[in-house]
Amino acid sequence: MGVTKEDVEAAITSALSPSHLVVTxxxxxxxxxxxxxxxxxxxxxKRLLERHRMVNTALSPHMAEIHAVSIKKALAPAQASPAPAPAPAGARRR
Incomplete structure (x- = not known):
């Protein structure tokens, strides 16, 4: 039996205590x-390369059985928060 999604989630959760995690x-x-x-x-x-290394390190016990890992997002909380929407052109400020 290969590595399960739950194994990946547990490894990342243990190492990084994420506020958001999606494993597919x-x-x-x-x-x-x-x-x-x-x-x-x-x-x-941390720079992006450092963040990716942190994820790979968390998964290192399972990497012998995993063929591919694609890290779509590795963000700090401030980076994950949506930016405020800009005011529409011509809008008046009060």
């Missing part, structure tokens, strides 16, 4: 390929 098995159920979106305070002040 893209292998058709065999556990060989995953897409990951993660938001963690532990990413604060």
């Amino acid at each position: 098995d893209t292998s058709g159920g065999c556990g060989a390929s995953y897409e990951i979106e993660v938001v963690s305070e532990k990413f604060e002040g």
Whole structure:
């Protein structure tokens, strides 16, 4: 049996204490390929490459059985918050 989605979620949760985590098995159920979106305070002040390394380190016990990992998002909470919408052109401020 390969690595399960729950195994991946548990490994990332244990290492990074994410406020948001989405793990998608893209292998058709065999556990060989995953897409990951993660938001963690532990990413604060880290560059993208460092964040990806942190995710890969969290998954290192399972990497021998995983064929591919695609980290779609690895964000600090401030980066994950939506930016305020700009005022429409011609709108008056009060």
